[in-house]
Amino acid sequence: MSVIKAAIVGGTGYTGVELLRLLSGHNGVEVRAITSRAESGTPVAELFPSLRGHYDLKFTAPDVEELAACDVVFFATPHGVAQAQVPELIARGVRVIDLSADFRLQDIPTWEAWYGQQHGCPELAAEAVYGLPEVNRTQIAGAQLIACPGCYPTAIQLGFLPLLEAGLIETSGLIANAASGASGAGRQGKTDLLFAENNDSFRAYAAGGHRHLPEIEQGLGRAAGTPVALTFVPHLLPMVRGIHATLYAKLKDPAAAGATQAALQSQFEQRYASEPFVDVMPAGSHPQTRSVKGTNVCRLSVMRPQDRDTVVVLSVIDNLAKGASAQAIQNMNIMFGLNENQGLESPALLP
Numbered sequence: 050m051s052v053i054k055a056a057i058v059g060g061t062g063y064t065g066v067e068l069l070r071l072l073s074g075h076n077g078v079e080v081r082a083i084t085s086r087a088e089s090g091t092p093v094a095e096l097f098p099s100l101r102g103h104y105d106l107k108f109t110a111p112d113v114e115e116l117a118a119c120d121v122v123f124f125a126t127p128h129g130v131a132q133a134q135v136p137e138l139i140a141r142g143v144r145v146i147d148l149s150a151d152f153r154l155q156d157i158p159t160w161e162a163w164y165g166q167q168h169g170c171p172e173l174a175a176e177a178v179y180g181l182p183e184v185n186r187t188q189i190a191g192a193q194l195i196a197c198p199g200c201y202p203t204a205i206q207l208g209f210l211p212l213l214e215a216g217l218i219e220t221s222g223l224i225a226n227a228a229s230g231a232s233g234a235g236r237q238g239k240t241d242l243l244f245a246e247n248n249d250s251f252r253a254y255a256a257g258g259h260r261h262l263p264e265i266e267q268g269l270g271r272a273a274g275t276p277v278a279l280t281f282v283p284h285l286l287p288m289v290r291g292i293h294a295t296l297y298a299k300l301k302d303p304a305a306a307g308a309t310q311a312a313l314q315s316q317f318e319q320r321y322a323s324e325p326f327v328d329v330m331p332a333g334s335h336p337q338t339r340s341v342k343g344t345n346v347c348r349l350s351v352m353r354p355q356d357r358d359t360v361v362v363l364s365v366i367d368n369l370a371k372g373a374s375a376q377a378i379q380n381m382n383i384m385f386g387l388n389e390n391q392g393l394e395s396p397a398l399l400p
């Protein structure tokens with residue numbers, strides 16, 4: 050197949066520049082346009098010296114003709130932006146991968162309640178495919194519009210899926226304690242993300258309700274075949290990248306043969322045996338965020354402490370990679386019939 054022509058809307062943000070970094074190592078794609086309203090005219094390599102020698106492009110203001118001339122457009126923009134621009138691109142046959150939350154929720158009143166604005170194109174939200182390849186690979190292959198999952202939703206859904214699909218746990222009383230690096234909040238200045246406010250400290254936020262809750266419950270409900278109830282508490286970690294989710298669920302039948310530690314381990318290993326980017330670690334492991342830094346990998350570990358009735362799952366991803374830009378590229382590879390791993394094979398940076 051010929052080289053895919055790609056554009057990125059929102060190229061100065063963290064997920065936009067992560068797309069550029071990853072696509073610089075993908076020989077099936079040429080980035081033709083990268084937009085920023087604030088930096089229009091600035092060479093990409095001037096704003097991001099790490100990309101010197103990789104891109105000759107300049108940022109441009111978003112222009113529908115320039116975007117429509119591409120095969121695929123990534124939206125790495127705040128919510129509300131894609132839904133205004135995507136309908137025309139879709140009508141012109143362009144494939145769109147949206148990293149924002151605009152098309153993730155099927156229930157539009159729920160989206161409007163959590164995002165505090167009217168949805169611009171509910172009809173496209175109904176058509177969009179939720180871009181979690183471990184669940185929707187076949188639909189992704191035939192999709193024109195992908196709603197890339199959020200970062201917390203990716204880590205949390207991948208951790209709970211094997212248990213819910215196998216009917217091993219109660220569907221109410223699920224708990225997710227998750228912590229993210231500060232890049233999860235984007236690149237725009239915010240006082241509570243200043244080094245002096247955030248470093249050497251740890252705190253929860255949005256414990257009373259975070260907008261990722263309905264997205265996670267939507268995905269888990271589909272896996273369980275029935276609505277689920279989750280308590281989700283996000284935390285802010287004084288580091289740049291990474292999400293660590295600690296998940297808790299009650300076993301339906303602690304005495305069942307499928308509920309032993311060995312059976313749970315085997316359940317996870319079988320569920321993800323053919324998944325290139327989900328790594329089930331040996332029993333007793335404690336996955337670290339740095340083991341996935343810059344990669345599309347989710348590392349998981351499952352345990353049943355003291356053989357009591359609670360299952361604990363540990364799940365780590367890089368919020369900018371499997372939680373956003375690398376997963377977006379995984380979706381693109383599937384949509385265009387490429388090797389799913391293309392451009393995504395480098396291991397994490399250590400230390």
Ligand SMILES: NC(=O)C1=CN([C@@H]2O[C@H](COP(=O)(O)OP(=O)(O)OC[C@H]3O[C@@H](n4cnc5c(N)ncnc54)[C@H](OP(=O)(O)O)[C@@H]3O)[C@@H](O)[C@H]2O)C=CC1
Nearest residue numbers: 059060061062063064085086087125126127149233235236
């Ligand atoms: N950071 C993360 O870990 C994750 C983020 N996401 C989602 O991905 C999206 C991007 O996030 P992130 O990269 O962190 O965001 P940033 O705030 O870092 O960057 C946003 C980008 O969008 C551009 N932009 C803002 N408003 C508009 C507009 N109205 N029209 C066109 N471009 C616009 C900005 O450039 P300019 O203003 O110059 O045009 C900038 O390049 C968000 O929806 C976020 O929720 C999803 C998963 C993880």
Ligand SMILES: CC(=O)N[C@@H](CCC(=O)OP(=O)(O)O)C(=O)O
Nearest residue numbers: 149150199200229230231233234
């Ligand atoms: C640390 C931090 O602030 N994280 C962000 C997660 C952002 C994100 O994932 O964006 P989406 O809403 O597009 O999924 C937050 O909690 O709002």
